[in-house]
Amino acid sequence: MTARYVALLRAVNLGATRRVSMPRLREVLTERGHGAVRTHLASGNVLLESPLPEVELAADVSAAIAEEFSLDVPVVVRTAQELAAVLAADPLGHVATDPSRYSVTFFPEPPAPERVAAAPSAEGGEYALRGRELYVWLPDGFQASAMGSWKWDRILGVAGTNRNWNTVRKLVELTR
Template sequence: MTEPTASPFVALLCAVNVGGTGRLPMSDLRDLCASVGFGAVRTYIASGNVVFTARLGADGARTVLEDALREYAGKPVGALIRTPGELARVRDANPFAGAVPSRVGVTFLDAPPETDTAERAAGATGEQIALGAREIYVHYPDGMGRSRLRLPPSAGRATTRNMNTVTRLAALAAEAS
């Protein structure tokens, strides 16, 4: 029986290094990923983005990573896992491709967003919302930091990255393939 080959993945951690909470130095994240057997580990900016290879499927990699993060942090830390192809599709499906990339946010979800997500959002003042496969795209014409938009809570894990980050992670993931 042959051992499975390592596949590349991107992990997007939830609530890491946001607003002074959830501090996780990226060097610690790289070390943690290596310690659980992930290979070719690379992090990107200090918001909990890590590209790696694993001999597990996406669900297995998420479980191993979340277990290690729980032990490290002393509390649950959620992670969303995407393959290089999935991340490239998120980038390519951007419905606001003409907008400034730093003003387009992608909220990654465990499951497809509910069809009434845009209608249930609160505090919108010009933001545009579009639904993806397991993502919610938001164009923030005045910037994310000024927005009062609140998306309805998701049933599972959720974390947001701007389109600049999504594009860079897609490129790093493609290099790992």
């Protein structure tokens, strides 16, 4: 059975290095048998249909990038339904007034409970961890907030990839 997914690539096209051509990536993923492949923005958001389960799909997309672009790029995958649930959950929606300063970090698996319990108190914003997603609201922006520079992968022991609320909304819209 084929499912609709969003593959979120970590740390691509952020500068002159780690460049991944989205048009070429679409071609490569289509050649690998995935359907309805499309991208949103150059920051590594891929919408596609695949019969593979989530973990295998993440590995396949990562392998395709390694083979085609010689880059080791972690990939986090969510089904269209899971992504819609992230948007619907919106635990900080009651305080987040600017979607460009509200974001979600997507993890491949939930952080260990002991790491979550040891996470520091919010500074200059708020955060909420819900399963495999970390919602972060920084009213003064990432640059002006101490919390904006926190290394969440070190704090929580698992690496993820971050998208602002506008991008999350758009990805949900594109999966419908």
